[in-house]
Amino acid sequence: MAGDTLNINNKAAANNTYDAIVVGSGISGGWAAKELCEKGLKTLVLERGRMVEHVKDYSNTSKDPWELTHHGGKTLADKSNSPIQSKCYAYNEVSGHFFVNDKENPYNQVKPFDWIRGYHVGGRSIMWGRQCYRWSDLDFEANMKDGHGVDWPIRYKDIAPWYSYVEPFVGISGSIENLPQLPDGHFMPPMEMNCIEKQVAERIKKGFADGRTMIIGRTANHTVKVGDRGPCQFRNKCHEGCPFAGYFSSNSATLPAAMKTGNMTLRPFSIVQEVIYDKDTKKAKGVRILDSETMKTEEYYAKIVFINASTLGTTHILLNSISDAFPNGLGNSSGQVGHNLMDHHYGVGATGESDDFADQYIFGRRANGVYIPRFRNINEATKQKDYVRGFGYQGGGSRGRISIEEGIGGQYKDDLTEPGKWGFGIGSWGEHLPYFENKATLNKDKKDKYGLPTLDIDCEFKENEKAMRKDMMNSAAEMLEKAGLKNISTYDSNPAPGFCIHEMGTARMGRDPKTSVLNGNNQMHEVANVFITDGSCMASSACQNPSVTYMALTARACDFAVNELKKGNI
Amino acid sequence: MNRRDALSRVALLVGGSVIGAEAFLSGCKTATKYGESLNFTPEDIAYLNEVAETILPATDTPGAKEAKVGEFMTVIVKDCYEEKDQKTFLEGMKKLDEASTKKNGKSFMESTPQQRHDLLVDLDKEAKDYGKTKKPEDPNHYFSLIKQLTLWGYFTSEPGATKALRYVAVPGRYEGCIPYKKGDKAWAT
Numbered sequence: 001m002a003g004d005t006l007n008i009n010n011k012a013a014a015n016n017t018y019d020a021i022v023v024g025s026g027i028s029g030g031w032a033a034k035e036l037c038e039k040g041l042k043t044l045v046l047e048r049g050r051m052v053e054h055v056k057d058y059s060n061t062s063k064d065p066w067e068l069t070h071h072g073g074k075t076l077a078d079k080s081n082s083p084i085q086s087k088c089y090a091y092n093e094v095s096g097h098f099f100v101n102d103k104e105n106p107y108n109q110v111k112p113f114d115w116i117r118g119y120h121v122g123g124r125s126i127m128w129g130r131q132c133y134r135w136s137d138l139d140f141e142a143n144m145k146d147g148h149g150v151d152w153p154i155r156y157k158d159i160a161p162w163y164s165y166v167e168p169f170v171g172i173s174g175s176i177e178n179l180p181q182l183p184d185g186h187f188m189p190p191m192e193m194n195c196i197e198k199q200v201a202e203r204i205k206k207g208f209a210d211g212r213t214m215i216i217g218r219t220a221n222h223t224v225k226v227g228d229r230g231p232c233q234f235r236n237k238c239h240e241g242c243p244f245a246g247y248f249s250s251n252s253a254t255l256p257a258a259m260k261t262g263n264m265t266l267r268p269f270s271i272v273q274e275v276i277y278d279k280d281t282k283k284a285k286g287v288r289i290l291d292s293e294t295m296k297t298e299e300y301y302a303k304i305v306f307i308n309a310s311t312l313g314t315t316h317i318l319l320n321s322i323s324d325a326f327p328n329g330l331g332n333s334s335g336q337v338g339h340n341l342m343d344h345h346y347g348v349g350a351t352g353e354s355d356d357f358a359d360q361y362i363f364g365r366r367a368n369g370v371y372i373p374r375f376r377n378i379n380e381a382t383k384q385k386d387y388v389r390g391f392g393y394q395g396g397g398s399r400g401r402i403s404i405e406e407g408i409g410g411q412y413k414d415d416l417t418e419p420g421k422w423g424f425g426i427g428s429w430g431e432h433l434p435y436f437e438n439k440a441t442l443n444k445d446k447k448d449k450y451g452l453p454t455l456d457i458d459c460e461f462k463e464n465e466k467a468m469r470k471d472m473m474n475s476a477a478e479m480l481e482k483a484g485l486k487n488i489s490t491y492d493s494n495p496a497p498g499f500c501i502h503e504m505g506t507a508r509m510g511r512d513p514k515t516s517v518l519n520g521n522n523q524m525h526e527v528a529n530v531f532i533t534d535g536s537c538m539a540s541s542a543c544q545n546p547s548v549t550y551m552a553l554t555a556r557a558c559d560f561a562v563n564e565l566k567k568g569n570i
Numbered sequence: 571m572n573r574r575d576a577l578s579r580v581a582l583l584v585g586g587s588v589i590g591a592e593a594f595l596s597g598c599k600t601a602t603k604y605g606e607s608l609n610f611t612p613e614d615i616a617y618l619n620e621v622a623e624t625i626l627p628a629t630d631t632p633g634a635k636e637a638k639v640g641e642f643m644t645v646i647v648k649d650c651y652e653e654k655d656q657k658t659f660l661e662g663m664k665k666l667d668e669a670s671t672k673k674n675g676k677s678f679m680e681s682t683p684q685q686r687h688d689l690l691v692d693l694d695k696e697a698k699d700y701g702k703t704k705k706p707e708d709p710n711h712y713f714s715l716i717k718q719l720t721l722w723g724y725f726t727s728e729p730g731a732t733k734a735l736r737y738v739a740v741p742g743r744y745e746g747c748i749p750y751k752k753g754d755k756a757w758a759t
Contacts, residue, residue, distance in 0.1 A: 366746075
């Protein structure tokens, strides 16, 4: 492949040269694009999938259910083309085109692993769950204190200003709560709890002496305008793309900001095969891409490279970037690239119903719920015997339509037109420890349609997660009982890793180049002009939804990278 | 999420499947054969519309026929149903008509609205009873499928969502506690 470079004349090379390259246009790549462009760098953003233009390409989201052929339902074709993607809660007749075709994008499940993907401009920032929670030192100190994984090279004080930097631009609605384990941020007005949620919140507060509390979800749905974006119209169709820009996505927010500077070149259909390493300068020279439309390879060069291809996408690129200096993948002398793969374990909780508030109802469809921040292992008093770390809950109350099984005829029809009882449910999101043996590796025997190796994914939840899960279920039921709900039932759907769509950890940050891939500024220990700020950088998973942390780390790393560039250090 | 809720709510109504074979060995000389294949005929759709209309008839709000539920059923069965349920549904179209002949001495389409109603009350009960002892691997009861599709199709149709229920495409705000009085319609989504 080195020969390719020789054939490029100087002019062509100049045309393909930028100040910075960003690989990926999802939630972290969008931020890298915005920050680098706003700092004056000519930036090339490479996206492996097609263009998705804000609003214009959110096809069918303004249609009413009856205008859709299947009234929103999934078809046999959906299930056969995308057996994994179509299981995702966000997949429906309208949003389906934002999920990959599993048949055309294979990977190998050594153990069950549901890899949910969106290959297009904006990536999964279009279909994401939008919940935004800061981490605290409870999370950043966890590895050091209990010895799992490696110590985070940063603490809350390092990232706090960057949360503060990104939050107002993201546009997060939420309430101020003064909880040490879940620091407050810069919030827009919170959404409203409904009748049953207010009652449950009050009863949980009274019912437990450990200070546990239930708050309104902190979500990147805008309750007031952010510039020209929003506000949220309470349609609850976020996963289909929002024509009102009622929530944050790369397409609605960061990419337009990057474009506005005049410094961004966005190149869709560009699959990055590898990062090109220059052994003389000991830096990355650029990247080699495959244009998925022309099937031709091309090289692009830059002073700095941000890899934001999503955790497993980034892993693939690093492992596939082989050179004499790095026979096991770029910046992988530690042997940690691809390892320590984590997700959150979820899909366990409890539901109940209430006879109260029969004379109360709801207006609008709130694409948000309630949140119960972590209350286990947060201090000596809450320390658990059989597991470390903790979990939070998301859920909510609603008053849906009545369900009547038996009946035929006019009276039956009329009875069905009324609301039923209020229901309430919570599901738990638990921390997944970093285990070295949970990993993604390249399978060179099984190639994809582009001739690239596929990924073998070998990941599981272990004893700590299983022990935690019991508490996740029992505590859910216990809280619902304390809240006075009736017909309480518990569930555990036991989803495979990956299905929570919080995969992370395969190029972790750390203090020691021998045991980690990135330093405290998301800079590769071994390749100073390569930065990685997607989920792969994470040294632990905590139990909060991770996206806003990726965004803060990205903005912070961009600031560092550009300063280093100005100083001539990279 | 609301749409999924609606679907899972309907799913609660699915009972089990299959009448004992002896129940439909008689009759069977009706002129029209329904459910011959997944290429549904206009007669199939007209028949399914009448079945749906019997389950959810016009009252002071439109019925399932006006909501074109018959056609919706055929689209879902063809595009979305697994093969096992497709087979159950197609056979069920025949079984329902045979049950009509057995009970009322005439085909479903020839029956009076009252005869149709009484037949479906029987089948509704039969499907519910079947559901009580149905094992997960057993086929669904055909009438459960028909009823599930009727409810789903009707309450997500324009007449069903906007006249039998209330529908606002773009609410623009959220209010978590507003007054409700008995008889007020539920939100469609």
